[in-house]
Amino acid sequence: MKKSGQKKRNKKVWFGIGAAVVVVGFIGAKTVFSSKEVEPEYTTYTITEMASLKLDGQVSFLDTRDIFFDPSLGKIAEINVENGKEVKKDSPLLTYNNSDIQATETEQANAVNRNNLQVQQAQENVNLATQKYNEALNKVAVAKQKLNTAKEAEEKETLNAEIQQLNEAVSAANSEVAQANQALQLANSDAVGAANTLEQTRGKVNTVVTAPIDGQVTVDASAMSSTDKPVIKIATQxxxxxxxxxxxxxxxxxxxxxxxxxxxxxxxxxxxxxxxxxxxxxxxxxxxxxxxxxxxxxxxxxxxxxxxxxxxxxxKQMIIPTAAIQKEGEKEFVYVYKAGKAKKTPIETETNLGRKVVKSGLNWKDQVIANPNKELKDNQDVQVAAND
Missing domain, CATH: 2.40.30.170 (Efflux pump adaptor protein, beta barrel domain)
Known part of the structure; x- marks a missing residue:
């Protein structure tokens, strides 16, 4: 009886060991197969903004103007601004005086005076010619009155001869008036021209240079007679x-x-x-x-x-890997990874400096499958590893 009980206990022990081996083997096999099943086949690329482009630069005034000495205007007689002061556009900066033109001005002023005298003389000539003409007309009128009252034929003949001579005098006086008026017009024209020339010349004797812009001035008085560097520099704030x-x-x-x-x-x-x-x-x-x-x-x-x-x-360009882009004819698409699925998404791209830039179809933070293959389908369940 003792041997029979001992055998039963031994069978139970071996049965338990066998069952444990089977369980351990099943778990090990499941672990091996499970690890192969969960290994992701695809990687993703997240659409993110690129780092800012860094470029070199330098601070510069928005606008600067250099005012140089201009010998054609003469000599600088006065600098009208102080160094470091603010000026407004059209404010006076420099005053020039041209001595050569000043001499010309004097000559032209004398010419104007002479022309004015000629005008006065011409006007007097017109007045005298007009007076002479009027006197000749009066003499004709008096002679005609006498002719009307004359009774003797001899007297009438004498008066007719006198009237004829007087009419010739009237005609001559009229010509003198016309010539005098013509001379007066010419003298007036010469006088006006000389006066205009004088006015223009006077405008060149003293010339004022004004500020072309608003700004702060830097004055270099040592450049008042040099054309190599500016007398005044204006810089906007x-x-x-x-x-x-x-x-x-x-x-x-x-x-x-x-x-x-x-x-x-x-x-x-x-x-x-x-x-x-x-x-x-x-x-x-x-x-x-x-x-x-x-x-x-x-x-x-x-x-x-x-x-x-x-x-x-x-x-802000949306860049994606070229390998992520698939084609159907002329149309492009990518697979966007969302909620465990691959979503087929049409896109439009352009190439810039060798990179693919998305024009439409994607949003920032979208995850696209970076290594799609021909087996990948729309709405397919996929497991991915991030690769961005």
């Missing part, structure tokens, strides 16, 4: 930033684009806007073959002229 971009980044800039400008030394920042981009390149340096272009940023920049700056240009 507003400043802009003159930036430089290479040919490789030229297409990344757009007029009207908002940027952030930071001074290199102090790290002070201010917002700005690109207002112009040059189409003509800056002259190359011998040691640098890369073509560069100048662009202008406007804003409120209260910094000293010439300070170096860094211009941060946001890159």
């Amino acid at each position: 507003k400043k802009n930033i003159q930036g430089k971009v290479t040919e490789y980044d030229y297409d990344k800039l757009q007029t009207g684009e908002e940027v952030t400008v930071t001074t290199v030394g102090s790290g002070k920042s201010a917002p700005g806007k690109i207002v112009s981009i040059a189409q003509t390149p800056i002259a190359k340096n011998e040691g640098n073959p890369v073509v560069s272009y100048q662009f202008t940023v406007e804003g409120d920049f209260p910094w000293a002229e010439g300070l170096s700056t860094s211009i941060a240009v946001p890159q």
